[in-house]
Amino acid sequence: MRILVVFFLFFITVSVKGQQVKVLDRATNFPIENVTIYNDSKNKIVYTNKKGIADLSIFNPSDIISFNHLSCYEYEILKKELSKIGFVVYLTKKSEQLNEIVLSASKGEETRSRIAEQIVVASREEIKKLAPQTTADLLANLPGIKVQKTQFGGGSPVLRGMEANRVLLVVDGVRMNNAIYRAGHLQNSITISPNIIDRVEVIFGPSSVIYGSDALGGVIHYFTKIPKTSSKKQINTSFYSRFSSVNSEFTNEANVEIRNKKWASYTSISHSKFGDLRMGKTRNHGFNNWGKVVEYSNNTNSYYNAIPVLNSNNNIQKNTGYKQTDILQKIAIPFSTKSELIFNFQYSESSNINRFDKLNESSDGNLKFAEWYYGPQKRLLISSQLKINPNKKWIQKGTITAAFQNIKESRVQRKFTSLNRFYRNEEVDVWSLNGDFFVPLTKENNRILSYGFEGTHNKVNSNAYGKTLNVVGNTIIGFSDDFKAQSRYPDGGSTYTSFASYVNYRQDINKKATLNTGIRLVNTYLSAKWIDDTFITLPNFNISLNNSAVTATIGYVYKPTTNWQLNSVIASGFRSPNIDDIGKIREKSGDVTIPNIYLKPEYIYSFETSALKYFNNKTFQIGLDIYYTLLNNYITRDYFSINNSETIMYDDEEGNVVANINKDNAYIIGSTFSFRGNLNSLWFTRGSVTYTKGKAYDTKLPLSSIPPLFGLFEIGLKKERLQASLNWKFNTEKRLKDYNLIEGKDNIEQTPFIDATNSYFGNPSWNTFNFGANYKVNSDLTCYVNIDNIFDIHYKEFASSISSPGRNFSFSFLLSI
Numbered sequence: 001m002r003i004l005v006v007f008f009l010f011f012i013t014v015s016v017k018g019q020q021v022k023v024l025d026r027a028t029n030f031p032i033e034n035v036t037i038y039n040d041s042k043n044k045i046v047y048t049n050k051k052g053i054a055d056l057s058i059f060n061p062s063d064i065i066s067f068n069h070l071s072c073y074e075y076e077i078l079k080k081e082l083s084k085i086g087f088v089v090y091l092t093k094k095s096e097q098l099n100e101i102v103l104s105a106s107k108g109e110e111t112r113s114r115i116a117e118q119i120v121v122a123s124r125e126e127i128k129k130l131a132p133q134t135t136a137d138l139l140a141n142l143p144g145i146k147v148q149k150t151q152f153g154g155g156s157p158v159l160r161g162m163e164a165n166r167v168l169l170v171v172d173g174v175r176m177n178n179a180i181y182r183a184g185h186l187q188n189s190i191t192i193s194p195n196i197i198d199r200v201e202v203i204f205g206p207s208s209v210i211y212g213s214d215a216l217g218g219v220i221h222y223f224t225k226i227p228k229t230s231s232k233k234q235i236n237t238s239f240y241s242r243f244s245s246v247n248s249e250f251t252n253e254a255n256v257e258i259r260n261k262k263w264a265s266y267t268s269i270s271h272s273k274f275g276d277l278r279m280g281k282t283r284n285h286g287f288n289n290w291g292k293v294v295e296y297s298n299n300t301n302s303y304y305n306a307i308p309v310l311n312s313n314n315n316i317q318k319n320t321g322y323k324q325t326d327i328l329q330k331i332a333i334p335f336s337t338k339s340e341l342i343f344n345f346q347y348s349e350s351s352n353i354n355r356f357d358k359l360n361e362s363s364d365g366n367l368k369f370a371e372w373y374y375g376p377q378k379r380l381l382i383s384s385q386l387k388i389n390p391n392k393k394w395i396q397k398g399t400i401t402a403a404f405q406n407i408k409e410s411r412v413q414r415k416f417t418s419l420n421r422f423y424r425n426e427e428v429d430v431w432s433l434n435g436d437f438f439v440p441l442t443k444e445n446n447r448i449l450s451y452g453f454e455g456t457h458n459k460v461n462s463n464a465y466g467k468t469l470n471v472v473g474n475t476i477i478g479f480s481d482d483f484k485a486q487s488r489y490p491d492g493g494s495t496y497t498s499f500a501s502y503v504n505y506r507q508d509i510n511k512k513a514t515l516n517t518g519i520r521l522v523n524t525y526l527s528a529k530w531i532d533d534t535f536i537t538l539p540n541f542n543i544s545l546n547n548s549a550v551t552a553t554i555g556y557v558y559k560p561t562t563n564w565q566l567n568s569v570i571a572s573g574f575r576s577p578n579i580d581d582i583g584k585i586r587e588k589s590g591d592v593t594i595p596n597i598y599l600k601p602e603y604i605y606s607f608e609t610s611a612l613k614y615f616n617n618k619t620f621q622i623g624l625d626i627y628y629t630l631l632n633n634y635i636t637r638d639y640f641s642i643n644n645s646e647t648i649m650y651d652d653e654e655g656n657v658v659a660n661i662n663k664d665n666a667y668i669i670g671s672t673f674s675f676r677g678n679l680n681s682l683w684f685t686r687g688s689v690t691y692t693k694g695k696a697y698d699t700k701l702p703l704s705s706i707p708p709l710f711g712l713f714e715i716g717l718k719k720e721r722l723q724a725s726l727n728w729k730f731n732t733e734k735r736l737k738d739y740n741l742i743e744g745k746d747n748i749e750q751t752p753f754i755d756a757t758n759s760y761f762g763n764p765s766w767n768t769f770n771f772g773a774n775y776k777v778n779s780d781l782t783c784y785v786n787i788d789n790i791f792d793i794h795y796k797e798f799a800s801s802i803s804s805p806g807r808n809f810s811f812s813f814l815l816s817i
Helices: 002-017 079-085 124-130 135-140 579-583
Strands: 020-025 036-038 045-047 053-055 064-068 075-078 088-091 119-123 145-148 156-159 167-171 197-204 218-224 234-244 249-259 264-274 322-336 339-350 369-374 378-388 397-415 420-440 447-472 475-483 494-508 513-529 542-558 564-575 586-588 591-593 602-615 620-632 635-639 647-650 653-662 665-678 683-696 710-719 722-731 766-776 781-788 808-816
Touching (some): 075 088, 079 088, 119 124, 124 766, 135 145, 156 167, 494 579
Parallel strands (some): 167 218, 591 653
Antiparallel strands (some): 020 053, 036 045, 036 064, 145 156, 197 218, 234 808, 322 339, 397 420, 494 513, 542 564, 586 591, 602 620, 620 665, 647 653, 665 683, 722 766, 781 808
8 A cells, every 4th residue: 555655646746747847058057047938829828937947737748839038049849748858958048149039129029030120139148247337338338329428327328329309218118208308418317227127129210100209319128027927936036246446336236036826026126336436547648637637526415615625536536426226116917818917116216416517617717516416316117017919800919008207306506606506306297108009910920010009298397496505614504595596497387298109010021021111190299388587588488389290111121041131221200399498498518598489390311221141050140230311400509599688697697598499401321330149159259330420401510419430349258157258449539520519419628628729629539448257156146257448548438528437347246046
C-alpha cells in the first residue's frame, strides 16, 4: 500500500512539473523573465516569472506554443514535444535590428520592416547600461537627438531642428504636452525618471496623423512597465542604486511586482540627489575663462546676502544641485482573455531648481539676481487604460485611455539691488480621452485599418505677487510689504481644448512593398481672459480662437531583397498656438515678451527618404535618412510694439518689446547616417552622424534650435556575462553666422566673447571619449561601471547655459530578489 501511495505522489509531482517550462538565455544560461508564451490563436497567454518558469497547464498537448521576448528571437514548438527537450527552452538574444516590434508608430504592435519613418528604440537593459542621471541625459545618447540645458535640472530635446512645443512627449499613451509648453527651451522631460522607464521609442518627423498637434519634429514615447498576471501568486522585487562622482549623485530605485491570477501590481519609488556639477578642466578650445563660475549667490529663502560670494573652485558650477522623487503605481486587471484594465498612477516632484543662467547673468559688470529658481516641479498623472480584443468586424482590438494630469510650476526671483521678491505660480489641469482601434481586412493581416479619436481639455491658472523682505543682519525674518506683480499667463484663467479623429490604412501590396496612408481632422479651441491692466493694456482682454486643420501622410516601404529596405514618407503637420504662444509675459536678457492675440497656426510639409542595408542575417545594419521640411506661417519671436511703444516696464526695469508672430516660409533639411549590430559573436558596434540646416525663405535668417553636425561612434565586446564598450562623441563648431540673434533661443551670450572683435565666437567644437561596462554576477545581480568624458574636456552643448560634466565615474548595481 505504501508503495502505491509513494508511486501515486511521484506520478502527481512529475505531472505537475511536466506542466512547467523553464526559459533560459542561451549565452549566459540565466533565466529570462517576462517571456510571453501563447498559442496560435493567442487566446491563451502566460508569462515567465523571475526564475524563467511558466505553467503551461492551460495549453492542450496539440497546441503550437510560441515563446516571445522583445530582445530575443521567437521560438515555436508543439507542447507535447517539450518533454523531448527536458521542458527547457533556450532563447537567443538578437542584435538591435530594425525588424524589432515597434509600439508607437501606429499605437499598436508593428514590425519595423513595415514602418517607413525613422525610428529609434531604447530598452530597459540599454538604459541601465547608459546609466543616465536624468531622462534628458538618456535622450542625448540616442541617435539623431540633441539636448539643450539651461540648468542641470532640465533638458530640452531637439529633433530635426525642432524642440519644445514642436516635439510631442508621450508617456504610456498619454500626451504630456499641455497648454503652457513653451516655444523656447523646455525642461519638462526630466519629470519622468529614467529609472522607471521600461522602453523609449522616438519617431522622427511629422506624426500628426497618429498623435495630433505638436508632433512636428517627432514623438518621444516613454513606456513604463506593465505588471503581468500569473496562475500562481508571485512577488518579484528589485533594487537599483547609482553613485556619480562629477556631482556626488546618489540615486536609488526600488520596485515590487505582485502577480496573481486575477490581478497584478507594480510599484516603483525612485529618488535622486544631485550636488553642484563640476565642469571639465581640459580647455582644448583655447578659451581659458569661458564658463567658469567666479562668484555666485548664496542667498536662500531664509538667508540674505547683499553681495555675491567668491567661488573657491571656479570649475564647480554653484547652484546646480537639486533632488527629485518619482513614484509609479500600476495595477492590471484582466477581465477575460479579451479585455484588460490597467490603472496608472505617476507622481514626480523636485526640490527647488535654480535657474543657472539667470544666477550668472550680469548687469553693469555685477551679478544681477540674488535669487532665481523654479519652485518644485510637480507632475501627477492618473489614467485608466482599457485594452479590448473583441475580434469583431470593425474592432478586432483596441485601446481606450482616460487620463487626468495636474502640473504645478512656479518661478521666484529677486535682484541683488532690491528687497522685492517676485512669485509667479502656474497650475494646469489636463483631461484627456483617447481611443485607438485596429481591424485586419484580410485573414493574412496584410491589410490593416486603424482609426481613433482624441479629446483633450486644458485649464490654466496663473497668478503673481510680490513681497518685500524684512531683513535683520543676514536673516530674513519675514516680509514688510506686499505689492502687485505681472502674471506670466492670463490672470483671469485660460482654457485650451482639442478634438480630433483619424483613419490610417496599412497594406502589404506584395511581399516586397508596404503602403501606409492616413488622414486626421483636428479642431482646437482657446479662450483666455486678462483682468489686471496695471502693467499692460491689451487691445482685447478677452480672446477666443478656433482653429481646425486636416493633416495627412503617405509612407511607402520597398524591400527589393531580404537585405535592403527603401522608405519614403510624405507628411503634413499642424500646430495650433497654445496659451504660452499667445498669452505669455516674461523677460529675458532685456527683452520682454508680451501677448499677441492675433497669432495663427503654423503648418509643416515634410518629405523624407531612407535606405537600410542588412548584413550577416540581419545582425548588422547601416542606414541613411534624408529629409526636407517646409514650415508655413511659422511662429517666431520678433520685435513688437504695444500702445505705440517699443519698450515696456517689467519687474521695475525697462525692456524691449518682443512677441511671437507669424512669418511666411522657412525650411529645414538634414540627414542622419547610422549603423549598429554585431561584427561577430564577440564584438558589436553602433554609431550615427546627424546634419541639420534651417533657414527662413522670407527673412533669409538662420532658424533657431538648429544644432551643428554631431555624432557618436561606439565599439564594444560581449562575452557571456561581461559587456564593455568605448564610445566617441563629437560636435562640430556652430559659427556665429549660423545663429539666430533675434529670437534668443540659441543663447549666443553663452558662447565665448572675443574682446578683440567685440563679438561672440559661437559654440566651439568638442569631442569626448566614454567607457562603460557591466557584469552579470549571477541571475540576480548586475554591476555597472561608467567613465564619462575620460579626458575631462570642457565644453558646452549648443544653446546650453551650463557647462557639460567633466570626468565622471559612475558605479551602479541592479539586484533582483
